[in-house]
Amino acid sequence: MSTQAPEQRAFEIGLVMAGACSAGAYTAGVIDFLLEALDAWEEAKSTGDPRVPDHHVLIRAVSGTSAGGIVAALLGMLPFVERAPVTDLAGAASVDDVANGDRNLLFRSWVKNIDVRGLLNTSDLHREEGVVPSLLNGEVLERIAEAAVAEVRGATLKSVPRPPSYIANPLQIFVSFTNMQGIPYLIRMTSACGVQGHWVTSHAGCAHFAVYGSGSDLPGDRPPGAIAVNGEDTVGFSTLDGWDWLRDAALASAAFPGGLPARPFRHCRAEYVDAHWFGLGNLPIPDSAMHIAPMLPFAIGSQSPQFWCVDGGLINNEPLDYARAAIAKSRGANHSSDARLADRSLILIDPFPGDDPTLNVAPTPVRICSLRWCRCCRSCARTHNSSRRRWRKHSTTPTGAGA
Structure with a gap:
């Protein structure tokens, strides 16, 4: 008779990060502390101390809107770059005095490399064009995003640190945005007056990514509809590795109307032509699919149609549905809300939680x-x-x- 304990399945987590404007710094701080705690827990488990809880957690998916979308994209980069948690924040006299500030991608992106002086700079105004793209200078966010992508690309070409065991491989990232042009659909009907049917337009957009190498497990299959990032055969090829795609989605998600300039985002045409509508998060769940072909006359012949996008918070400020669908599909049908039986859960990080007025x-x-x-x-x-x-x-x- 075997006395070996049965292998425990990981408790899966879906992180959801709401739109937050400049309070994205709060969201980034929560993520920084969460990863610090998980690292400390993994180190404590390795000592064999029986007092340390020995179960396993796995961050399966991350979804974000606006500021949360930027943090979600940065989270996908953290397993590849140096990760040093910010510690003595309260005792620091300035951002330059924060311990590990220069070694922390989240802190640099949300605190050190951005301030009101840069946002009010007029370098984005061009007299010959006679156009004011936005109240704030969006070039600041572009530079921060470019620096983050350059850092992660450089890291993947080196011997990156061992990825954490508490992040899935691949990590699914969902970044929501608002498509200003919209995707038109025709719900066909029979009419005596020659009307084809009822036209509707979907302005809710979401880019789905699968970041490979993010966790210590062997890489799993690419989720249906996901854009592969850092695939095995794409490292070192900037046009193929997907990091630019993730960057563009994050910038589009955070383009607050009027405050920041609208952003172009080029999505896969197949994501619209072959898309199915589902009851849960619009992801492929068996026996719940309905296909409605979009009307895309402007994209015929283009495999990657480009849309102008603004802040995803206009449509979906707390994208719970995407992360919920991802962790629901990863296993069987056990969706119990009983804390004693549940094996997965969502964590919502929302600096401005709503309430019923x-x-x-x-x-x-x-x-x-x-x-x-x-x-x-x-x-x-x-x-x-x-x-x-x-x-x-x-x-x-x-x-x-x-x-």
């Missing part, structure tokens, strides 16, 4: 109706905003559970 006012009919009407209008605008007014004059959509 109707709970903080006296329950008079006028106040409740006014607040509900404003929330309904906001929800409709987020869900059904269309750039082609001629397709419809009015749109009213029920919201909430059971709608």
Whole structure:
């Protein structure tokens, strides 16, 4: 009779990072501390101390919007670069005095290399064009993103440190953005007046990446629809390794309308032509697929159509659905919410958690109706905003559970 303990399956985690504007520095700090804690835990387990919990956790997927999208992209780079946690932040007199500040990609990107002087610089204004792209100078974020990509590319060409055991290989990253042009769909119907059907436009965009080499396990299969980053045969080839694609998605996700310039993003045409609609996170889950072909006259002949995008928070500020679908699909059908039975969970990092304003006012009919009407209008605008007014004059959509 064998006395060997059965192998424990890892408790899987999906990290979700909400839009946060400059409070992305808060989100970055949470991620920095989380990785520091996981590193310390792994080191403690290696000592064999029976007092140390010996179970295993695995970060399977990360999703982010706006500032959260930038942190998600940086998290995908951290396994390859030097990782030194920021420590004596409270005792530092300035950002230059923070221990490990120069050795921490998150701290450099969110604190040290960005300030209001750079954002108010006018180097992005060109007199000959006569155009003001945004209130703030978006070139600052471009330089920070370029520096991060250059660092991770340089690291992958060297002997990178052993990747952490608590990150999946590949790590799935979802970056949401708002497609200003939108993807038009025609829901075909039969009509006596010759109308083809009902036109709708989807402005909700998401780029799905699979970063290879992020964890110590052997690389798994590429998830359906994911853009491979740092694939085995692409290291050293900047046009193939996918890091530029991840950078562009993060910048598009954080393009706050008016505050920062709109960003171009070039997506795979197949992601729209072959896409299926699903009930959970719009990912391939068996027996829930529905195919509706988009109408893409502007992209015919192009394998990578380009769209102009702005902040993903306009549509989906807390992209829980993508990370939830990723960890739900990674295993069987055990989706128990009982803490004693669950083997996976989401962690939402949101510097500005929302709350229901109707709970903080006296329950008079006028106040409740006014607040509900404003929330309904906001929800409709987020869900059904269309750039082609001629397709419809009015749109009213029920919201909430059971709608």
